[in-house]
Amino acid sequence: MPDAVVIGAGPNGLVAANVLADHGWSVDVLEAEAEPGGAVRSDRGVHPDHISDLCSSFYPLAAASPVVRSLRLHEWGLRWSHAPAVVAHPLTDGRCAVLERDAGRTAAGLDAFAPGDGDAWEELCALWDRIGAEALRALFTPFPPVRAGLRLAARLRGPEGLRLLRTALLPTRRMGEETFAGEGGRLLLAGNALHADLAPESALGGGFGWLLCMLAQSVGYPVPAGGAGALTEVLVRRLAERGGTVRCGRRVVEVEVRRGRAYGVRTDGGETVRARRAVLADVSAPALYGGLVGWEHLPGRLREDLGRFQWDFGTVKVDWALDRPVPWTAEGASRAGTVHLADGVDGLTRFAAQIAMGLVPDRPFLVMGQMTTADPSRSPAGTESAWAYTHVPQTVAGDAGPDGISGAWTDGDRQRMADRVEEVVERYAPGFRATVLARRVLAPPALEALDANLHGGALNGGTSALHQQLLFRPVPGAGRPGTPVRGLYLASASAHPGGGVHGAPGANAARAALRAERVDLRRLRPL
Template sequence: MTAPDAVVVGAGPNGLVAANILADAGWHVVVLEAREVPGGAVRSDRGVHPDYVHDLFSAFYPLAAASPVVRSLGLDRHGLRWRHAPYVVAHPLPDGRGALLSRDLDRTAASLEAFAPGDGAAWESLHHWWSEYRDDLVGALFTPFPPVRNGLGLVTGHGPRDVLRLLRTMLLPARRFGEEHFAGEGGRLLVTGNALHADLGPESALGGGFGWLMCMLGQDEGFPVPAGGAAGLTDALVSRLYARGGEVRCGRTVTEVSVREGRAVGVRTGDGGWFPARRAVLADVPAPVLYGRLVDRRHLPAPVRADLRRFQWDFATFKVDWALSRPIPWSFAGAREAGTVHVVDGVDELTRFAAQLATGRVPDVPFTILGQMTTADPDRSPAGTESAWGYTHVPQSVRADAGEDGLAGRWDEREKEVFAARVEAGVERLAPGFRDAIVARRVLAPPDLELLNPALVGGAVNQGTTALHQQLVLRPFPGSGRPRTPVRGLYLASASAHPGGGVHGAPGANAARAALGSLRSLRTRHH
């Protein structure tokens, strides 16, 4: 049998996007996946209750909906259908008020205007500003660094001074962004809460820009979900790949990238398998896994080995899935129709939460991002019920417990139960009677997440911090920013590469295009 042109390690969304792009170019591609099913962090199951579908990891996909990469694949022709909740995001407060993000601009503005006169107009102004920059900004985000074409589009379309103002805005901490644009609490909460969808606290540089980006994508695209479960997105990617002659082989754990004379020539698997690659190996795995486990250190320059020791993971993740007998009884009525709900009192509490994480303490009052999946997609559970989940962050390395329970980061059954109770207490405070609706639940601590998906090392869902010091040409190491590695024919196709975490396919697409470009360059030199 002829060796494949490319072997892709990992059947997460980036690996599958890369495989599809290579297959479109006529390459024969084999994708190897350690788990028994494809999808990486885009999977769903009925493991909590047979009547309820739950997404194991990621669930809402505004970046996928906006991504030119994903859009270009035409996944609707392979069964992908998007669903939306009536509201995108709600941030309820203990006094019964709340901020709402809606795909209807007037509704969002009215929600924020109720917090302070003029805040509705401020939101509309921010959205107008976003609309002027959106195409070039999104294009720059999803292409290799430096984004020459979109960068030129920004400068020629708006002028250097305006681009510098945009750059300043993107670099603002979320707290400062909110203070500059909103007099009331509502707009500040939406921006800061969305910044913490990554690991960017209220005082972190880039948090305001990331929070604004997520809010504006929510305003334009919503936070859509695949009909029937997150696996619908994976199924569409796999179906498209098979239609183009590609293969996905599950239960095959890659243990080594084989290198000869400085070039990747294939991979070995834990069961003794050998998969040669005629043209390229693309790795949809975290950078420390690729450079620290799969590639022998003798093939790596000393600076890369040194940079590997300084690589910073994002915060660990703790998740609870609930099968509920009825919708969550939020005191703030708007939250009952939102797909995503932020559970925390205010910006100061978010700063307190982020400070606890930064100092290695398990939060005593977790900030929880909660998904109401049946509200977004009625197919997820029986009528009148709710399939829900909540996730929060904990330190990668626990030094102490900010609460009184002595949690030490062992994440045994006792610690999981204690911390899950803290998560549920936060929901109960804003939705009295929530606990009474729980029919079944599943608690996933960081080690559980990594067991279910080995790419989530220590429960880190972004495969490296989103902080400014590990972005652009600094991601995953200084001097990076592109998917090429020190080994010829080996490409980093995971969220550890620019532009980072989120389900948008850009790292996979960038790696695939780099592989195709290298082949074209080689042919040019030989002719």
């Protein structure tokens, strides 16, 4: 009987297991799929000479996360690789906003859009240098972040702190207009915010866009050398050296609850695995509550609140094996690992509005990855392993374009959507289609089949909007990983602080289990 059972071997589940193992707990991780990793996996399924990441690729949050850093994964072989430039946003007129590895070069590029915008960028960087470390500690600890919050407040007293809070809550459009005179800086903010589901007019979008921009400037957008799966392999290897186990092909179908406490789990193969101390669930909140745990074990109000749970946008991802680099018109895009493609901030607003109406966008905003540019081991010299993803509605009401994409995601839907994505790339890189050796299209059902937490292609375990963050995540009054069932902890991106590969939900759940064990031991001591 292990001390803890962890449901799911995604990054949060593996981080949770490692944290518990570091404290001497025996841990059994049960993964439904045939291999571990969840959304952090890679393969050669597009072309045998090209390594493709199945879901996620760039990991600024992991590189900056105090949680991941504390695991010292480099000692188990993890190596980060970087593209020459971090993020680029080309425009059809040949201009290109480029977030360089060096802040001074980024600032100089933004000055080309409007004099003075470089100074504005460097002011944002100087503020991050002052508060970034404490802000990350506050973000990655359970809500409310008491210690980190007090240290952060000490650095920003009175009106200065209120101004920062206001800025963090701004929509990206408003933050961009207040900060930059030109389009370049505004595009970097808004494009990064739409890595989640935060439209240019969404509250909190400015803060999220600024966070990702500052991480890009301070730690870059690194990738694991050899493929995203290398990060998973290191987490599994580290856990094994500490006595933990990962067993794949074990789909948990029930958390066993007796007298209000989790005692273990049952798999679809009929196996029962008891847990001496805790069960940690790296599954979505809707899959846990009313799914793995029956409603008879949960308060009625939770069922009502969870009925209002909102998923983030769906996703379609296209992977390519290219016989040469992307033929960008704008030179800056050729040096960047990540490229954003949209016709300005207005184009991003139009895109998000179409999704809000349930329409498949006719001009999709693309987040594009040039993986060989970021890591030369991904494909032969002179070629490129690339991908692009775009968002679509969770429930499709119609197609804003002319192709009749239905949202059933048949092969016809997938191919028409991939063609639409390629049309966007062609506008900025004429001749792109001639470079394609092979492509793979992953629509929402395929992404969910790869990882059940990617419900309908949702990448963040639930919307990143303000109404489902902090103490509202996953439902009002939450913010901490504990659940109404004693000994059961929510360890997925549905828990605070949400999506991204940073390990915080898993680490928070593990630490909550450790604290609960210490409290129980104190209660057993004689007075």
